[in-house]
Amino acid sequence: MDGLDVIVGEIAAEMAAAAERGKVADYIPDLASVSPRHFGIAVIMADGTCHVAGDADLAFSIQSITKVFTLTMALGAVGDALWKRVGREPSGSAFNSIVQLETEHGIPRNPFINAGAIVVADVLLARHQPGEVIAEFLRFMRTLAGDESIVIDHEVAQGEQRTGFRNMALANYMRAFGNVHHPTENTLGIYFHQCALAMSCRQLAQAGRFLMNGGRNPETGRSVVSAQRARRILALMLSCGHYDGSGEFAYRVGLPGKSGVGGGILAIAPGVASIAVWSPGLNERGNSQLGTLALERLVQRTGWSVFEPVVQCGV
The missing domain is CATH 3.40.710.10 (DD-peptidase/beta-lactamase superfamily)
Structure with missing residues (x-):
């Protein structure tokens, strides 16, 4: 062995x-x-x-692990312009904290806390419909894993939509600062569905x-980033x-x-x-x-x- x-x-x-x-x-x-x-x-x-x-x-x-992959997609879409809307520093706060957004003018500390990942989802919405973004994300994950059987658990996504009041607050608060550009229900729809990916x-x-x-x-030799x-x-x-x-x-x-x-x-x-x-x-x-x-x-x-x-x- x-x-x-x-x-x-x-x-x-x-x-x-x-x-x-x-x-x-x-x-x-x-x-x-x-x-x-x-x-x-x-x-x-x-x-x-x-x-x-x-x-x-x-x-x-896999929940927030998906934030690594949506960050990869967003960087591919807009490059370093992403960092005008989200920071790169540790938060020192809980993953769903709203505290820092007030003093930092709606700019999340990093793309891995909930607020930052919501901004990343909003970036992915540019020039696309929510369903198209979710489908593109699923294709990306299946390609990386080399496995077409990977799915989004829609029951988990619906459960998050029913109970995600703090994430709704984060999205609306950042929209008030102009850092969420699309209707919050669309941005959050992407966020909730990505987190519901089952692997x-x-x-x-x-x-x-x-x-x-x-x-x-x-496996393919192709450059992802x-x-x-x-x-x-x-x-x-x-x-x-x-x-x-x-x-x-x-x-x-x-x-x-x-x-x-x-x-x-x-x-x-x-x-x-x-x-x-x-x-x-x-x-x-x-x-x-x-x-x-x-x-x-x-x-x-x-x-x-x-x-x-x-x-x-x-x-």
Whole structure:
């Protein structure tokens, strides 16, 4: 058995035995019923080999992890003009906070907090209808993952629309500052549907390969983004990908990553691996409790932290 298969299997067994599993998000109705007993992990290496364990092929709502991919699309559409409407700094606040928008004139701190992702969705609406944007996003994700079976869970999207009052407030507040240009119901429709994308750990790790590979899809050889843009997306993932827990994640794991309240985390070891983990129970910052622990253990055993002086695969 491959050494990495052993490591991944051992981590999955450790997570299955863990007593403290965090609290499943309950403010989105369809997420509240997901069992906290689930755990999955998928590691796809630069050479294409895939190492999985646990519930790696069970689809879940990836939620805010989609913000990495919509950011990629928005940068492709408008380039660095995006940064006139959204910042690149850690927020230090909860993912759905409205506090900073007042003093910062409706400009969200970064594209990974809810307010920033809503602005990104608004950017994608330019010259398109909402349905066209959602369809383009779904095609993009299927292409990156090489899997046409990926779908948006419309029940989750409808549940978010029914209960997303804080996101509605964020969108309307930014529109008052002129930073949301389209009717808020259209912008939020895109945002709610993107967050309802359902993927497995294996599919999500597949989709993240271009960030591992300098902006190129290793399966097709085609450039998704430039190498420079891929590095900058990774920098934002490292500094902002876990909201007000981003510093703690960087300290413990040392990889660029993006979490979602569905319990998933996408992490990238540049040039080495694209990694997805899933465990629905969240810590107090809204990030997967066991997912974070599993990534910490993986990095400890492989030496993949970006802060290591030399990458030591050790497997």
